Amino acid sequence: MIQQEIKKSVGQPLDRVEGRAKVTGTARYPSEFPLDNLAHAVVVQSTIANGRIRTIDTSAAEAATGVLAILTYRNAPRLHPADNLRGLATPPVPPLQDEHVYYHGQHVALVIAETLEQATFAATLVSIDYEEKEALLSLDDERAQAFGSTDPDDVRGDPDAALATADVRIDSTYTTPTQHHNPMALFATTANWDGKELTLYDTTQGVGNVRAAVAGVLGLELSQVRVIAPYIGGAFGSGLRVWPHVVIAAMATQHIGRPVKLVLAREHMYTAIGYRPQTVQRVALGATREGQIVATIHEALEPTSMVDNYQEGPTQATALMYASPNLRLKDQQKRLNVSVPTWMRGPGEAQGLFALEMAMDELAYALKCDPIALRLRNIPQVHPVSGLPWSSHGLRECYERGAEQFGWERRTLEPRSMRDGKYLVGWGVASSYFPYIRLFAQARVRILSDGDAQVKISSTDLGTGTYTIMTQIAADALGLAPERVHCELGDSSLPDSPASGGSALAASVGSAVHAAATKALTQVLALISDDAASPLQGATSNDVIVSDGRIELKHDPAKGETYAAILQRHNMQQIEALGEAASGDEMKQFGTAVFGAKFVEVRIDPDLGSIQIARVLSVVDAGRILNEKTARSQMIGGAVGGIGMALLEETLMETETGRIVNANLADYVVPVHADIPPIDVLFVGEPDTKLNPIGSKGIGEISLIGMAPAIGNAIYHATGRRVRDLPITMDKLL
Numbered sequence: 226m227i228q229q230e231i232k233k234s235v236g237q238p239l240d241r242v243e244g245r246a247k248v249t250g251t252a253r254y255p256s257e258f259p260l261d262n263l264a265h266a267v268v269v270q271s272t273i274a275n276g277r278i279r280t281i282d283t284s285a286a287e288a289a290t291g292v293l294a295i296l297t298y299r300n301a302p303r304l305h306p307a308d309n310l311r312g313l314a315t316p317p318v319p320p321l322q323d324e325h326v327y328y329h330g331q332h333v334a335l336v337i338a339e340t341l342e343q344a345t346f347a348a349t350l351v352s353i354d355y356e357e358k359e360a361l362l363s364l365d366d367e368r369a370q371a372f373g374s375t376d377p378d379d380v381r382g383d384p385d386a387a388l389a390t391a392d393v394r395i396d397s398t399y400t401t402p403t404q405h406h407n408p409m410a411l412f413a414t415t416a417n418w419d420g421k422e423l424t425l426y427d428t429t430q431g432v433g434n435v436r437a438a439v440a441g442v443l444g445l446e447l448s449q450v451r452v453i454a455p456y457i458g459g460a461f462g463s464g465l466r467v468w469p470h471v472v473i474a475a476m477a478t479q480h481i482g483r484p485v486k487l488v489l490a491r492e493h494m495y496t497a498i499g500y501r502p503q504t505v506q507r508v509a510l511g512a513t514r515e516g517q518i519v520a521t522i523h524e525a526l527e528p529t530s531m532v533d534n535y536q537e538g539p540t541q542a543t544a545l546m547y548a549s550p551n552l553r554l555k556d557q558q559k560r561l562n563v564s565v566p567t568w569m570r571g572p573g574e575a576q577g578l579f580a581l582e583m584a585m586d587e588l589a590y591a592l593k594c595d596p597i598a599l600r601l602r603n604i605p606q607v608h609p610v611s612g613l614p615w616s617s618h619g620l621r622e623c624y625e626r627g628a629e630q631f632g633w634e635r636r637t638l639e640p641r642s643m644r645d646g647k648y649l650v651g652w653g654v655a656s657s658y659f660p661y662i663r664l665f666a667q668a669r670v671r672i673l674s675d676g677d678a679q680v681k682i683s684s685t686d687l688g689t690g691t692y693t694i695m696t697q698i699a700a701d702a703l704g705l706a707p708e709r710v711h712c713e714l715g716d717s718s719l720p721d722s723p724a725s726g727g728s729a730l731a732a733s734v735g736s737a738v739h740a741a742a743t744k745a746l747t748q749v750l751a752l753i754s755d756d757a758a759s760p761l762q763g764a765t766s767n768d769v770i771v772s773d774g775r776i777e778l779k780h781d782p783a784k785g786e787t788y789a790a791i792l793q794r795h796n797m798q799q800i801e802a803l804g805e806a807a808s809g810d811e812m813k814q815f816g817t818a819v820f821g822a823k824f825v826e827v828r829i830d831p832d833l834g835s836i837q838i839a840r841v842l843s844v845v846d847a848g849r850i851l852n853e854k855t856a857r858s859q860m861i862g863g864a865v866g867g868i869g870m871a872l873l874e875e876t877l878m879e880t881e882t883g884r885i886v887n888a889n890l891a892d893y894v895v896p897v898h899a900d901i902p903p904i905d906v907l908f909v910g911e912p913d914t915k916l917n918p919i920g921s922k923g924i925g926e927i928s929l930i931g932m933a934p935a936i937g938n939a940i941y942h943a944t945g946r947r948v949r950d951l952p953i954t955m956d957k958l959l
């Protein structure tokens with residue numbers, strides 16, 4: 226088989242191939258498909274957190290101008306049970322099926338009208354009388370039902386005894402608040418039922434998930450549902466589940482027999498598309514005087530909803546981050562009357578490593594040891610759970626090269642020992658980790674008769690660069706300039722490739738695109754190998770390379786011909802190949818993980834407690850970097866998200882009612898330009914071809930993970946104040 230070298234375009238800082246479409250407005254987002262006869266829908270949400278609808282009066286709303294229909298549990302179609310459906314992590318309670326209310330902000334009705342304004346007004350006329358029950362709204366509530374477990378894998382040795390007898394120990398509790406994804410674009414579903422087929426233009430990270438789930442609950446064949454999402458205005462995990470409003474939009478178009486557009490308002494986004502759940506975490510570490518960790522205990526508690534079984538998993542990273550002969554992890558959930566939590570950038574690890582990496586810093590100070598030295602001393606030689614050798618383990622290189630670039634040797638150990646004028650200066654670090662995940666993927670590659678090529682996958686591009694890196698991978702594998710490769714994605718009618726999540730896309734889908742392109746090229750070679758009209762007749766795959774769309778002999782490049790010439794001579798419109806790739810034995814042979822390190826400098830006004838992030842260095846070993854520009858951009862974006870997590874973001878719930886009080890972008894504070902310093906990104910490591918043919922490990926989640934503890938540790942270094950409760954706001958420093 227011919228092996229084209231992956232490195233000509235791959236790795237280059239190619240501009241986003243869809244950039245022009247985005248800035249000129251030709252890129253269509255799910256709310257922007259101009260269907261004929263489009264109706265507009267607005268959700269009505271519950272105003273209690275627990276209870277039932279006693280009566281629901283829609284007569285005034287139905288009489289309002291332009292109203293076409295109102296869906297409630299009384300007239301909505303009965304749905305099929307939603308178990309074991311791809312994309313629904315755990316069975317949720319399907320929407321509009323009965324009178325029960327499980328959280329404040331649950332969709333209880335849908336108003337459909339000729340215009341958005343008419344629907345919005347009529348929604349205010351829906352009158353609901355509730356029978357309210359007392360709601361469970363606090364993790365402290367003893368009545369809340371707990372579940373979750375301690376896995377036998379999560380215990381090693383005797384952690385309590387080892388902690389009690391350790392030379393040095395720390396034992397602290399850390400808390401992180403509810404935080405929301407807040408993608409810039411409002412989630413939208415434009416649904417069109419033509420009597421036989423349902424088309425959904427949907428804000429989703431996974432069109433295949435939406436197709437399977439919606440077909441399942443509506444009782445349709447998969448072939449009757451098509452989901453289209455060429456552009457998404459951010460998602461960060463909130464588009465990985467199939468949310469109730471998507472199903473409601475599908476019911477609505479079937480109900481009125483017209484296309485329906487449902488755009489969530491910003492306030493709806495706080496209960497309709499998930500969030501990062503709050504956590505309470507205890508981390509205890511014991512170490513020898515020399516800094517060898519001998520005991521690790523990490524216990525976490527988070528809320529989950531009444532309607533599904535989402536588990537966040539903040540303790541998972543602790544199992545493998547550092548060598549510790551004695552260890553116990555425990556992760557528990559309590560069921561509350563809250564909306565459904567979900568994955569949000571670095572799910573589990575974002576909060577879990579906040580606790581662990583703050584605890585590591587506390588241990589370093591207890592030992593009077595440099596925080597980087599402590600971490601390097603405890604890097605496990607093999608994967609601590611499986612005992613397998615690492616495929617690659619870049620944490621040491623991240624710290625060594627990061628320290629050099631950041632100037633770490635100039636740091637003094639004592640808190641409050643570095644100043645700039647009146648400002649207290651602090652430098653902090655934290656490790657980051659995210660699992661290596663690789664999923665089954667298909668891709669189709671076509672070589673066309675003009676010599677251009679097409680790549681087709683159903684995965685989505687969240688704005689992170691999927692279009693561009695898939696173009697680059699195919700370009701290299703086919704020996705074409707990237708301008709001649711055209712990528713189409715985000716459509717369930719295209720080859721089945723996974724949802725864009727879990728930092729898995731580059732490795733999973735990139736490998737499938739590579740396989741498809743290699744297969745297409747092999748087919749071209751088969752065509753000419755016994756073609757008397759070809760100057761390459763008789764050449765084997767070992768004899769040739771492809772350069773700029775021209776196949777030529779390695780030892781005699783003058784002899785060759787182009788894809789276009791070959792296809793035209795054979796009267797072919799195209800040569801097409803479907804490629805597949807899946808995780809092989811790599812997970813059985815190796816410990817697999819992605820590691821990084823974050824370096825942060827803060828400046829704090831000692832009189833006001835105001836915190837300024839002065840600079841950030843984000844280092845990662847993610848294997849091969851497929852596009853230096855989009856990867857860097859993604860690393861910067863994640864660091865910004867981490868600054869928000871650390872200093873600003875907190876969803877506040879009224880403890881009496883369960884209502885979110887800051888469900889808007891004025892009161893839920895996200896970072897703006899003035900909050901963000903220069904952010905440097907450093908890629909280290911080598912392509913990890915033990916894991917997949919392109920050697921890439923994924924950077925989506927790890928870009929954020931570790932920012933919050935690095936900031937917390939820098940604040941401690943600056944002030945001597947250990948704030949274990951996010952967000953770290955001025956008042957907590959005064």
Ligand code: MOS
Pocket residue numbers: 460461462463465568569570571572725726727728925926
């Ligand atoms: Mo990521 S939380 O899988 O979008």
